[in-house]
Amino acid sequence: MRKNTLLIHHKGAFCPHTGAVSTPVYQVSTFRQDAVDRNRGYDYSRSGNPTRDVLEGFIAQVENGRFGFAFSSGMAAVSTCLMLLRPGDHLVATEGLYGGTYRVLEKVFREHGLSCTYADTTDIGALEDALKPETRAVYIETPCNPRMGITDIAAVADLAHEHGAFAVLDNTFMSPYLQNPLDFGIDIVVHSATKFLGGHSDLIAGLIALNDAGMAGRIKELQNALGAILSPYESWLLMRGMKTLGVRMEKGQKTAVRIAEWLCGRKEVERVMYPGLDEHPGADIHRRQAGGPGAMLSFRLRDCCSGKDFVENVSVWTLAVSLGGIESIITLPAAMTHLPYSSAERNRLGIDGQLVRLAVGIEDEEDLMDDLGGAFARCRKNME
Ligand SMILES: *Cc1c(COP(=O)(O)O)cnc(C)c1O
Numbered sequence: 574m575r576k577n578t579l580l581i582h583h584k585g586a587f588c589p590h591t592g593a594v595s596t597p598v599y600q601v602s603t604f605r606q607d608a609v610d611r612n613r614g615y616d617y618s619r620s621g622n623p624t625r626d627v628l629e630g631f632i633a634q635v636e637n638g639r640f641g642f643a644f645s646s647g648m649a650a651v652s653t654c655l656m657l658l659r660p661g662d663h664l665v666a667t668e669g670l671y672g673g674t675y676r677v678l679e680k681v682f683r684e685h686g687l688s689c690t691y692a693d694t695t696d697i698g699a700l701e702d703a704l705k706p707e708t709r710a711v712y713i714e715t716p717c718n719p720r721m722g723i724t725d726i727a728a729v730a731d732l733a734h735e736h737g738a739f740a741v742l743d744n745t746f747m748s749p750y751l752q753n754p755l756d757f758g759i760d761i762v763v764h765s766a767t768k769f770l771g772g773h774s775d776l777i778a779g780l781i782a783l784n785d786a787g788m789a790g791r792i793k794e795l796q797n798a799l800g801a802i803l804s805p806y807e808s809w810l811l812m813r814g815m816k817t818l819g820v821r822m823e824k825g826q827k828t829a830v831r832i833a834e835w836l837c838g839r840k841e842v843e844r845v846m847y848p849g850l851d852e853h854p855g856a857d858i859h860r861r862q863a864g865g866p867g868a869m870l871s872f873r874l875r876d877c878c879s880g881k882d883f884v885e886n887v888s889v890w891t892l893a894v895s896l897g898g899i900e901s902i903i904t905l906p907a908a909m910t911h912l913p914y915s916s917a918e919r920n921r922l923g924i925d926g927q928l929v930r931l932a933v934g935i936e937d938e939e940d941l942m943d944d945l946g947g948a949f950a951r952c953r954k955n956m957e
Pocket residue numbers: 646647648649651671673674714718743745746764765766767768777778779
């Protein structure tokens with residue numbers, strides 16, 4: 574089955590007992606047993622729930638994996654992956670990665686004996702230099718937020734494996750519709766399903782997909798032991814969103830391509846960062862490993878407009894953190910999503926007050942561009 578068909582006809586999409594075309598919500602905590610040592614496949618919803626089971630099979634299927642797991646947030650999914658590591662282990666991660674992941678690594682896992690080196694993984698040599706004898710995992714984001722840096726997925730997976738480490742990829746920005754990292758040798762894919770997968774800015778959820786049965790067994794154990802599971806209702810709501818992932822991504826991406834090209838021609842814009850532009854560093858690598866450039870882009874404003882002024886002068890765009898919803902979102906990463914980083918670190922990474930991030934939704938593209946055009950004009954005026 575091709576992607577859009579799979580999103581509708583994944584395993585369990587139609588209830589095998591009743592034919593219901595929407596998965597039933599098993600809003601239940603415990604299950605009546607037939608005997609002390611006999612149940613009907615479920616005993617307690619933290620350990621397993623029929624609605625969550627369908628979702629977990631769904632993410633496995635759309636990521637071309639064998640196993641899937643659903644969590645109460647993207648951070649719960651990320652943290653569970655990191656729990657595969659032990660005190661004394663070392664991790665190499667993409668520099669500038671999602672602020673919440675940086676925070677959990679620095680504020681939580683470091684205290685539990687996990688050390689981490691951040692490397693510019695768009696340069697495989699830099700990743701190689703960061704590896705240590707005790708490196709047990711490599712954790713990447715591509716494209717990496719907010720500068721849209723592109724990392725070669727297959728090269729990272731190969732290098733990690735040669736070194737006896739496993740490779741994790743946060744696939745939130747692309748979604749499984751555009752990028753399937755397991756096909757390139759990545760061991761574990763994590764998602765903040767809060768974003769494109771859910772797609773409607775109405776839930777918080779995280780997902781994991783992988784192929785290795787041993788690792789999957791440990792993740793299952795961690796999910797049950799730590800308990801950060803996704804509720805039955807939110808599992809259902811997430812699946813409702815996932816059915817339209819394809820049409821939403823296609824629409825957002827089409828508009829993003831137009832906006833990126835239009836921004837390139839604006840005199841107020843110094844640089845546009847979008848893998849759909851031929852001149853974007855790594856655009857050729859991105860084309861090899863993803864089905865499209867996606868609906869996320871960033872741009873740097875010249876001094877004639879201040880970033881803060883710009884993002885506060887739009888009306889169709891929603892000034893907010895987050896991304897991947899049907900409404901287009903505008904963010905000033907330096908003051909919003911990347912606050913867990915110190916200002917020195919942000920400056921080193923080029924994440925300052927002139928960098929604006931766009932998450933393109935499904936509104937009419939002319940309205941989105943008119944709104945940005947109006948903001949450019951008002952900001953220039955404010956600077957005069
Ligand atoms: C939002 C996000 C997360 C965290 O997910 P939550 O659902 O907010 O916990 C992780 N990685 C990326 C790239 C994200 O955008």
